[in-house]
Amino acid sequence: RMPKPKSRVAPKQANPRERARLEQERLRTRLRVAPRAEMLQADQTLVDWLPYDTIDVVFNMTNLWANRQNHHPACIHYNFEPPYEEQFGKPMVGWEPLISPEEADEYSFSPVEKEVTIDPALASEFVKRREEAMISEMEENMRASRGKMGMDSNFDRNKDNYAYLRRFLELLERMRKLDIDFCPCMSTPYKEWSEAEHFMMSLRCGSKEKAAKVAQCFNKYGSAFGNPAVDRYRAYGDDEAAAWTKLAKDLEVFRTTETGHHQFEVQKGKVFSGVPIHFSTSDREEVRGYLMENEEYRRMAGHKDQDATFIVQCVMFPL
Secondary structure, eight states: OOOOOOOOOOOOOOOHHHHHHHHHHHHHTTSTTSOOGGGOOTTTTOOOOOSOSOOOEEEOSSOEEEEOSOSSTTSSOOOOSSSOOEETTEEOOOEEESSOHHHHHHOOOOOSOSSOOOOOOOOHHHHHHHHHHHHHHHHHHHHHHHHTTTOOOEEOOOHHHHHHHHHHHHHHHHHHHSOGGGOGGGGSOGGGOOHHHHHHHHHHHTOOOHHHHHOOOSOTTOOGGGOTTOGGGHHHHHHHHHHHHHHHHHHHHIIIIIHHHSOOOOOTTOOOOOOOOOOSOOOHHHHHHHHHHOHHHHHHHTOOOTTOEEOOOOOOOOO
16 A cells, blocks of 8 residues: 655644643732742842741831731832832832821821830749749649559659759840840850850750751841941940850859759659740740640650659749
């Protein structure tokens, strides 16, 4: 039979699915909530070290503005009033006010409180009672938790041990308040850290690993308060650095002197281990709920040894 004639090969068609994907990507970049392209240039405008992931509203004493742009604070503009930044060839109002200028002229409002008063510090006797109530509550919580597993709960009542733990928590609270960006350790080579600095940074990050200890700075490009061109911030950095140095010395005294000459009294044949947990509330119900969500606390509370002895310490600090 006769051979078939050659047929022309049709030009290769684009994959419909790929074409649809490219079209969706093109349309996505034109959405109002799309990140601003000029903010995504690596090593120029891209910012990846902000402490926030989203920003929804901004407010002051006169108005509130809703963010109608991208949710990430590093990918948007902050022009609350004209002239607005242009997007797709026309000005775009990225922040929508709750009260428009016309409504502000027509309606009047006043804050619920024009002057915010701060309550005086609580009396030391009252704080002490709150701390004791918190300790009793947490002990009862542990008894109930262990009781469900058929285990008893024994508690250490040694007053010296309570004082030892209070001192330790007070040092941790001092550390919590300090700005890590001004810690002298962060500007000193790791090999030159003193033993006291190693101990301090291990406490702060909860690890003895080098990678964890050196990766504690919050700001990738440094803090604005460390700008040498701004004189008004200079005292802040100096005070923070001095406070870090003082804390390292106090921790070293606590670690060597107190543990060496006034040892934490552990019962014979036992080893002490513990975990400090910080709460931003003094509500016992909330603290109990947070503790039961903490894996390390549940592991310790569920210790299988019937002879295990527990000690609970609570220290409350003002905001």
